[in-house]
Every structure is written in C-alpha cells, then in structure tokens.
Amino acid sequence: MQKNVLDTDLSGKVAVVTGAGGVLCSAFAKVLARAGAKVALLDLNEEAAASFAAEINAEGGVARAYKCNVLDKAACYAVADAVAADLGPCDILVNGAGGNNPRATTDHEYYMPGDIDADTKSFFDLEPEGVEFVFNLNFLGTLLPTQAFARQMVGRTGCNILNISSMNAYTPLTKIPAYSGAKAAVSNFTQWLAVHFSKAGIRVNAIAPGFFATKQNAALLFNPDGTPTARTGKILAATPMGRFGDAETELAGAVLFLLNEKAASFITGVCIPIDGGFSAYSGV
Numbered sequence: 290m291q292k293n294v295l296d297t298d299l300s301g302k303v304a305v306v307t308g309a310g311g312v313l314c315s316a317f318a319k320v321l322a323r324a325g326a327k328v329a330l331l332d333l334n335e336e337a338a339a340s341f342a343a344e345i346n347a348e349g350g351v352a353r354a355y356k357c358n359v360l361d362k363a364a365c366y367a368v369a370d371a372v373a374a375d376l377g378p379c380d381i382l383v384n385g386a387g388g389n390n391p392r393a394t395t396d397h398e399y400y401m402p403g404d405i406d407a408d409t410k411s412f413f414d415l416e417p418e419g420v421e422f423v424f425n426l427n428f429l430g431t432l433l434p435t436q437a438f439a440r441q442m443v444g445r446t447g448c449n450i451l452n453i454s455s456m457n458a459y460t461p462l463t464k465i466p467a468y469s470g471a472k473a474a475v476s477n478f479t480q481w482l483a484v485h486f487s488k489a490g491i492r493v494n495a496i497a498p499g500f501f502a503t504k505q506n507a508a509l510l511f512n513p514d515g516t517p518t519a520r521t522g523k524i525l526a527a528t529p530m531g532r533f534g535d536a537e538t539e540l541a542g543a544v545l546f547l548l549n550e551k552a553a554s555f556i557t558g559v560c561i562p563i564d565g566g567f568s569a570y571s572g573v
C-alpha cells in the first residue's frame with residue numbers, strides 16, 4: 290500500500306532557521322531535525338541557539354548554531370558561506386526572526402480625548418526609530434537572509450522558503466501598528482517572492498500563527514490563580530475554538546506540509562493561518 294503522502298522526509302536536506310534561539314523557531318528547528326534535515330540555527334543570541342542545537346544533537350539529530358544578525362547583509366552572507374561549508378548548500382530557509390517592540394506600542398487600545406497631553410504613550414508619542422526597528426526586524430530581517438540563502442537554492446530542485454507572518458497581517462491588533470503593518474508586508478512579500486522564484490525551483494510560503502500559550506508567556510496570559518487575564522478573555526472570545534494553540538505540536542503540521550515536496554509541490558505564495566478560527570471570525 291502507498292504510504293501517506295505527508296510522511297515528510299527531509300533526509301539529506303539542509304535547513305536554516307533564523308530566530309532559532311526563540312520560542313517558536315527552536316520548536317521548528319527540532320521538527321525539521323526530527324524529519325531528517327541537518328539544521329543550522331541562526332540567532333543574534335548565539336547562546337540560546339547553541340543550547341537548542343545541543344538538544345537536537347543529543348536527540349540524535351544534526352544541528353549547528355551560528356550567531357547572525359538578520360539585519361546585517363554582510364553577516365547573512367558570511368553565515369550562508371559558513372553553513373554551506375559545514376553542512377552543505379541550503380535547501381530550506383525558515384525566516385523566523387521577528388517580533389514587536391515596546392517603542393512601537395501604544396499604551397491604550399483606543400485614543401481618548403485628552404490622551405495627547407496625558408502621561409501615557411499615545412499614537413502621537415510613537416517615535417520613528419521604534420517603528421523603523423519593528424519594520425526592519427520583520428521585513429528586512431526576512432529579505433536579507435533570503436538574499437543570502439536563496440543564492441544557494443537557485444538552479445537546484447526541491448528548495449523552499451517559509452516566512453512567519455501573523456494574525457495581525459489580516460486585521461491589525463490594537464496597540465501594535467508597526468508590528469501589524471510589518472507582518473502584512475511579510476505576507477505580501479511571500480507572494481512576491483513566490484512569483485519571482487517560480488521559474489527557479491523555489492517555493493515560497495508562509496504561516497500566520499494566532500495565539501499560542503507557551504511557558505514564556507503563561508504569566509502574561511493567566512493570573513496566578515489560573516483564571517484568564519482581561520486580555521486573555523478577549524483573545525479567547527475572539528477565537529472560535531475557544532483556546533490557545535499549543536506551540537510544540539500545532540504548528541508542526543503546517544510547517545512540514547508546506548515543506549513537503551510531494552504533498553505541497555504545486556503550492557507557492559500561500560499563507561496558512563493557524564489560529565483556531567481567529568482570522569475567520571467577525572465577532573458576531
């Protein structure tokens with residue numbers, strides 16, 4: 290009998306994951322290693338990347354950590370050379386480094402009369418540097434590693450790029466205008482790259498994670514007695530499935546599917562929401 294088409298086997302592939310010292314991307318690195326790929330874990334925080342690489346190697350996988358600032362083009366190119374020398378040319382790039390910054394976040398959801406003069410960070414207090422930081426990290430931080438690693442993919446078969454967008458790319462979340470706009474740009478760029486590389490044997494897709502409970506954010510989501518915080522209550526009310534996703538298990542399927550050369554061979558330029566229905570729900 291034929292095997293299930295989604296038995297993703299990445300043996301012999303070299304996968305590069307940026308932001309791999311972080312919560313979601315360290316989990317992606319493990320998923321790719323368990324599927325057989327040799328994994329390069331890139332992060333500004335080399336120590337964090339190295340500790341996850343060590344965990345993968347201890348499990349019997351092949352992983353190596355590299356310090357890399359995804360906003361430094363020369364550094365991206367240098368790391369791309371190092372990865373190629375150590376592990377081989379890159380087949381899979383996961384552009385995971387990204388995130389928001391308090392400097393690009395308003396204190397309140399809504400502008401209220403008087404806020405402009407109040408001791409609160411309103412829309413009018415956002416400085417260009419904070420907004421620029423978030424746009425650069427998410428958009429340029431996807432573009433520059435793609436330039437560095439896609440050079441190793443062109444002209445070969447079975448190569449893939451996976452970008453990480455977000456729920457707020459569809460409808461912006463309150464308080465975080467720059468992060469929302471930057472992730473919308475990442476979704477848009479995913480389509481652009483998919484078209485641009487369509488003749489070069491490189492598929493380019495994205496996932497848009499919704500809300501995931503992790504050890505790191507549990508204290509923000511729940512009160513010490515286990516009851517949801519006010520913000521958690523709003524998130525859960527806006528999530529038709531009524532719960533958070535599990536970062537360890539509920540992103541892996543979409544990642545492996547999009548990278549699977551048999552199951553997803555004709556899929557490029559899509560962004561899959563993984564959000565328990567959040568992006569589909571109007572609230573009514």
Ligand SMILES: NC(=O)c1ccc[n+]([C@@H]2O[C@H](COP(=O)([O-])OP(=O)(O)OC[C@H]3O[C@@H](n4cnc5c(N)ncnc54)[C@H](O)[C@@H]3O)[C@@H](O)[C@H]2O)c1
Nearest residue numbers: 308310311312313332333334358359385386387388455498
């Ligand atoms: N956590 C969520 O619920 C969620 C939801 C939607 C989208 N995302 C996106 O998923 C991705 C991973 O998120 P996460 O929650 O794991 O974040 P995280 O903060 O845990 O990890 C991000 C990692 O990126 C690294 N990094 C930051 N700036 C860098 C730079 N200039 N160069 C190289 N590395 C750099 C950090 O050191 C960190 O290890 C991000 O793109 C994020 O925007 C996360």
